[in-house]
Amino acid sequence: MSKVVIFGGAGGIGAVASKTVSATDDFDEVVIADLRGELAADVAQSLDHPNARGVSVDATSHESLLEAMGQATVVCNCIGPFYRFGEPILRAAIEAGVNYVDVCDDLDATEKQLELDEAAKKSGICAVVGLGNSPGLANLLAKFGSDELLDECHSVDIMHIHGGEPEEGPAVIKHRIHAMVNDVPLFIDSKFETVRLLEDSGQRYVEEVEFRDVGTYPVYPYPHPETITLPKYLKGLTRATNRGVVFPISYFNYTMEIVREGLAKLDSSTPKSEYPIDDWVDKILSKREEFLSEAGIEGPKGCLKIVLGGLKDGEVHKFVFSVSSSADGAGAGTGIPAGLGAILLARGKISGRGVFPPEGVVSPIEALALASELLPKLKFGGSSGSVDFPLHVEHILPSGYSEEIPLGF
Numbered sequence: 001m002s003k004v005v006i007f008g009g010a011g012g013i014g015a016v017a018s019k020t021v022s023a024t025d026d027f028d029e030v031v032i033a034d035l036r037g038e039l040a041a042d043v044a045q046s047l048d049h050p051n052a053r054g055v056s057v058d059a060t061s062h063e064s065l066l067e068a069m070g071q072a073t074v075v076c077n078c079i080g081p082f083y084r085f086g087e088p089i090l091r092a093a094i095e096a097g098v099n100y101v102d103v104c105d106d107l108d109a110t111e112k113q114l115e116l117d118e119a120a121k122k123s124g125i126c127a128v129v130g131l132g133n134s135p136g137l138a139n140l141l142a143k144f145g146s147d148e149l150l151d152e153c154h155s156v157d158i159m160h161i162h163g164g165e166p167e168e169g170p171a172v173i174k175h176r177i178h179a180m181v182n183d184v185p186l187f188i189d190s191k192f193e194t195v196r197l198l199e200d201s202g203q204r205y206v207e208e209v210e211f212r213d214v215g216t217y218p219v220y221p222y223p224h225p226e227t228i229t230l231p232k233y234l235k236g237l238t239r240a241t242n243r244g245v246v247f248p249i250s251y252f253n254y255t256m257e258i259v260r261e262g263l264a265k266l267d268s269s270t271p272k273s274e275y276p277i278d279d280w281v282d283k284i285l286s287k288r289e290e291f292l293s294e295a296g297i298e299g300p301k302g303c304l305k306i307v308l309g310g311l312k313d314g315e316v317h318k319f320v321f322s323v324s325s326s327a328d329g330a331g332a333g334t335g336i337p338a339g340l341g342a343i344l345l346a347r348g349k350i351s352g353r354g355v356f357p358p359e360g361v362v363s364p365i366e367a368l369a370l371a372s373e374l375l376p377k378l379k380f381g382g383s384s385g386s387v388d389f390p391l392h393v394e395h396i397l398p399s400g401y402s403e404e405i406p407l408g409f
Contacts, residue, residue, distance in 0.1 A: 002073040003029040004342050005098075007057065007065075007089060010034035010043050011169065012331035013103060013132070013338070014078035020339025021076070022049040023377045026346045033057040033068045059085050065092035076342045077102035078335065080171040082109040083178055086129070090116060090355070094123045099350075101341035103132030103334050106178060107185070110135075110225035110357070117355040127355045128362060131341040132334035133304055133323075134160045134242065135226050136358055140337075141306050141321045142226070144364035146234045149319050149395075150310040155239035158226055159219045161211050162302030163247035164292065165331065173255070173281045176246065180259045184221040187231050187240035195221050198260050205243065211303035212322040212392060219243035229357035236310075248295035255284055301326050302333055318396040325390065336378070340370050368407075 004021050008014040009032035022030055030052040034040040040054030058064040059079050065088075069075055075093045077100065079085045086102065086109035093100040094116060104110055113129045120127050130136055138158045146153035183194045184202060195201035202221045210216045224242040231237050246252045263280055302325040309318045325333040341358075344350050344366065352361040368391075396402045 001029070002027045002346055003031065003071055004074045004076060004346065005031045005033050005068055005072045007033050007059065007075065007077045008079035010036050010039035011078060012165065013335040015043050016331045016335025017076050017078055017339040017342070018043055018047060019378060020336050020374065021342050022047040022052060023374050024343055026343050027073070031055060031068070035059065059089060062088065062092055065089060066096055069093060069096040069098050072096070072098045074098065074342045074345045075100045076338055078338060081175045081178060082106040087112045090127055090129070093127065094119050094125060097123050097125060099125050099345045100127040101131050101338055101345060102129055103136065103338045104130045105132060105135055105224050106175065107223040107225045107228065108182065114355050121354045124353060126345065126350055126352050126361065128341050128350060128358060129355060130225055131337050131358045131362070133337065134158055134244070135224055136334070136337045137323060138226055138304060138306055139230065139358040140362060140364040140367055142230055142234065142308060143359040144368070145308040145319050145321065149312070150308065150317065151312050152236050153234050153308055153310040154236060155309040156230055156234070156237065157239070157307040158242045159209050159305045160244040160303070161214055161217055161219070161247060162300070162325070162333070164297040164300040166300070168285065168288065170278070170281045170285070173284050176255060177259055179222050180256060182223050184223045185227050186221060187227050187237070190238045197221050198256060205241065207243070209305065211305055213324040214301050214303045217245050217247060217249060219245050225357065230359060233359045248291050248297055250295060251288060251291035254287060254291065258284065299326070304333065315398040317398065320394040320396065322392045323390055336371065340367055343370065
């Protein structure tokens with residue numbers, strides 16, 4: 001009897017992960033666990049699965065987490081912000097002895113989770129942290145390119161953009177603020193350099209980037225964990241960066257202005273009466289529709305772009321991966337990889353013991369093959385059509401000539 005529990009399954013990302021795991025017959029039972037029990041039940045009812053059900057869970061309660069994990073084969077955690085919930089939910093999974101996957105994109109949370117490696121080994125579980133879009137798909141594409149397309153991979157530059165989703169929750173805004181105020185480690189010339197998005201150190205790395213199917217936007221240093229994990233698993237790597245942005249740029253700039261003025265503080269030790277973070281989050285969200293309307297944004301779009309550089313046959317080559325998303329935007333781009341990870345764990349295709357980033361234990365070819373198999377079955381955004389794997393790969397030769405290359409999985 002196999003059972004998957006999707007924490008945060010009533011949210012935008014969790015609902016997509018729930019739909020993804022329900023597209024196969026790998027799980028006899030699918031449990032949607034969310035603080036909002038009624039919404040969890042609604043999501044469960046919408047799934048094409050005979051044994052899907054919703055339950056209410058309080059992620060701040062260790063006992064509530066353990067109860068929800070009872071008899072589970074795999075836990076898929078989509079509850080953010082991860083700097084708050086990543087470590088405690090993983091600790092509960094370790095105690096319960098349940099394999100685990102999440103979409104953690106907070107650097108500090110990832111560092112704390114990786115420190116639980118020995119505890120996970122003793123419990124006999126495999127935990128894959130950060131299997132979303134960035135991190136997640138970005139790590140796997142970098143690993144694939146390094147292993148299959150280059151003889152030596154020297155640089156990985158990860159860039160991402162999204163915007164226009166039907167809605168954003170407070171956890172998304174808090175994660176964005178968290179990214180703006182925390183240290184960002186960049187791996188440059190085989191050494192770590194710490195910058196901050198809003199300071200001069202970070203502004204040096206702001207660059208205008210053309211994103212397939214989205215447009216040209218500036219990208220800013222982001223504290224996503226690929227920069228600290230890829231150098232460990234991609235031997236010979238001398239550069240790893242992660243930069244991103246949200247559109248419309250006016251909305252992103254508005255958030256930056258509030259954070260730059262020191263108005264939105266995430267430090268839980270600061271008295272709420274002095275820095276009412278929830279009030280500022282509400283204020284940011286209240287302006288979102290206005291910014292979307294002024295920019296003429298009518299729906300979600302996104303793109304993950306990874307540029308790999310290195311040697312092939314003794315010459316310098318580059319490979320540019322672009323993964324476009326629409327319909328459900330960031331929810332689909334992040335939730336689908338998490339669902340794939342849960343399926344691969346259930347199938348025994350991810351068999352390590354301990355806590356790993358995606359590139360440390362997930363086969364890129366197996367994950368991409370499963371994505372190609374399932375995406376035509378998944379329908380998002382109310383569309384009656386299927387979704388193909390939106391991966392495009394450009395090969396830039398030493399001469400500067402570029403060609404798009406097909407990848408079959």
